[in-house]
Amino acid sequence: MAAQTLDTPYLIIGAGPAGSAAAITLARAGKQVTLVDMRDFPREKVCGDGLITDSLNALQRLGIELPAEGYYHSKGVLMYSPNGKYCEFDTEALCYPRIDLDLRLLEAAKAAGVDFRPHYRLRRVEQADGRFGAVEFVHTESKESLTVRAEQLLLATGARSEPLKLFGVCQRERPSAIAARAYFRVPAAVAREFDKIIVVYHQAILPAYGWIFPQADNTYNIGVWDIYRKGDDGKGGEIRSVNELWKVFIETFPPAVRLLANAEQLGPLKGAPMRLNLEGADFYKQNLLVIGEAAGTTYAFSGEGIGKALESGILAAECLLEAAPEATPEQVGARYAKRLVAQCAHRFRTYEVAQHWLSKPFLCNLVTRQVQRKGYLKRQMEGIFEERVDCEAVFSVPSLIRSFVS
Numbered sequence: 001m002a003a004q005t006l007d008t009p010y011l012i013i014g015a016g017p018a019g020s021a022a023a024i025t026l027a028r029a030g031k032q033v034t035l036v037d038m039r040d041f042p043r044e045k046v047c048g049d050g051l052i053t054d055s056l057n058a059l060q061r062l063g064i065e066l067p068a069e070g071y072y073h074s075k076g077v078l079m080y081s082p083n084g085k086y087c088e089f090d091t092e093a094l095c096y097p098r099i100d101l102d103l104r105l106l107e108a109a110k111a112a113g114v115d116f117r118p119h120y121r122l123r124r125v126e127q128a129d130g131r132f133g134a135v136e137f138v139h140t141e142s143k144e145s146l147t148v149r150a151e152q153l154l155l156a157t158g159a160r161s162e163p164l165k166l167f168g169v170c171q172r173e174r175p176s177a178i179a180a181r182a183y184f185r186v187p188a189a190v191a192r193e194f195d196k197i198i199v200v201y202h203q204a205i206l207p208a209y210g211w212i213f214p215q216a217d218n219t220y221n222i223g224v225w226d227i228y229r230k231g232d233d234g235k236g237g238e239i240r241s242v243n244e245l246w247k248v249f250i251e252t253f254p255p256a257v258r259l260l261a262n263a264e265q266l267g268p269l270k271g272a273p274m275r276l277n278l279e280g281a282d283f284y285k286q287n288l289l290v291i292g293e294a295a296g297t298t299y300a301f302s303g304e305g306i307g308k309a310l311e312s313g314i315l316a317a318e319c320l321l322e323a324a325p326e327a328t329p330e331q332v333g334a335r336y337a338k339r340l341v342a343q344c345a346h347r348f349r350t351y352e353v354a355q356h357w358l359s360k361p362f363l364c365n366l367v368t369r370q371v372q373r374k375g376y377l378k379r380q381m382e383g384i385f386e387e388r389v390d391c392e393a394v395f396s397v398p399s400l401i402r403s404f405v406s
């Protein structure tokens with residue numbers, strides 16, 4: 001088996017949104033970057049494909065323009081509560097398949113000069129003199145090995161724990177949530193009726209929630225996610241099957257039943273783990289920074305993670321670029337961790353509260369009713385989606401009281 005070795009200043013492992021965002025930022029600043037992924041692109045990534053404000057802002061910061069076609073622009077979000085009623089937010093969002101989004105990001109990285117190595121799976125890492133040295137990958141087809149020696153490493157491998165364990169940055173093996181989705185194509189006349197993003201707190205699957213995200217060409221991404229609740233330790237706690245929840249969702253949520261009556265399912269239901277709330281991993285160790293969902297950058301409120309993965313990749317790259325020449329890797333890592341926590345931790349804690357509220361039927365029904373009044377609470381909730389409003393101030397008793405009067 002042939003073996004290759006290469007030296008590079010920056011090695012990024014994982015070419016999802018976090019890895020590509022870091023690669024683009026470093027390469028555009030003139031740095032030499034090697035980006036390795038176990039898959040070749042375009043590749044599918046199990047996701048809801050929804051892009052909310054933070055994702056759109058981060059893409060803009062990276063100068064990534066979306067194509068003229070191939071995505072869906074939803075001019076509103078419908079939220080269904082357990083009693084079957086719904087409210088509407090005027091927030092805009094896009095649905096853009098990850099197979100296309102991630103390719104677009106990777107192409108921008110390659111155009112900036114990044115050396116991309118597909119098909120290499122992380123296998124082993126050496127540590128010497130208090131830093132990570134050679135990182136060994138194995139080609140998923142030829143089995144040939146690739147050894148990369150880098151001064152600085154960025155780990156962007158998403159929610160799975162194995163890469164985190166290899167680097168000794170895994171604080172918790174179990175993910176925070178599991179989600180699954182499948183695509184469907186429906187007749188054009190039916191699609192015209194379902195023209196907005198739908199988020200569903202359906203009685204039959206609570207505290208899990210479901211979604212129906214319209215895509216281009218009369219297709220829909222329909223999924224469900226379920227959070228591991230505190231105490232669900234993988235031993236004593238009861239974990240429900242997300243595949244069964246999904247089946248219950250599409251068979252008993254009336255709009256889903258109507259939408260899918262004459263639909264064609266495009267491919268199987270696929271699931272994936274999620275790491276939320278900046279929990280489950282260290283943010284840095286020696287000359288390694290952990291970015292994106294590997295560091296738990298996905299929201300507990302909505303399961304949205306593309307935006308924060310992009311932001312963390314940009315942030316990590318900026319910390320490296322801004323570092324003084326005499327700064328140690330640990331100092332750079334500590335600065336990155338501090339800024340990541342400052343940027344996200346408060347927001348994430350309050351999103352957890354929001355998720356908790358909405359998973360309680362009484363509160364979810366009440367919030368939906370108050371949003372329907374099109375006053376204070378509607379504006380505040382829209383502000384949360386668009387990151388203009390502090391979630392803590394909205395999911396509070398004073399805020400609910402205020403929603404009755406304004």
Ligand SMILES: Cc1cc2nc3c(=O)[nH]c(=O)nc-3n(C[C@H](O)[C@H](O)[C@H](O)COP(=O)(O)OP(=O)(O)OC[C@H]3O[C@@H](n4cnc5c(N)ncnc54)[C@H](O)[C@@H]3O)c2cc1C
Nearest residue numbers: 014016017018038047048049050122158179292293305306
């Ligand atoms: C069902 C589901 C629905 C979701 N819906 C949404 C949504 O609608 N909107 C939203 O914003 N977020 C959503 N998310 C969350 C979103 O998918 C993640 O937050 C986002 O993908 C994180 O990006 P990342 O770059 O950190 O990791 P990933 O996108 O997971 O990228 C990691 C990359 O690392 C590579 N890799 C992994 N292990 C190795 C290895 N050992 N060796 C080499 N390469 C490796 C992978 O091939 C992959 O390309 C959803 C997640 C799920 C599971």
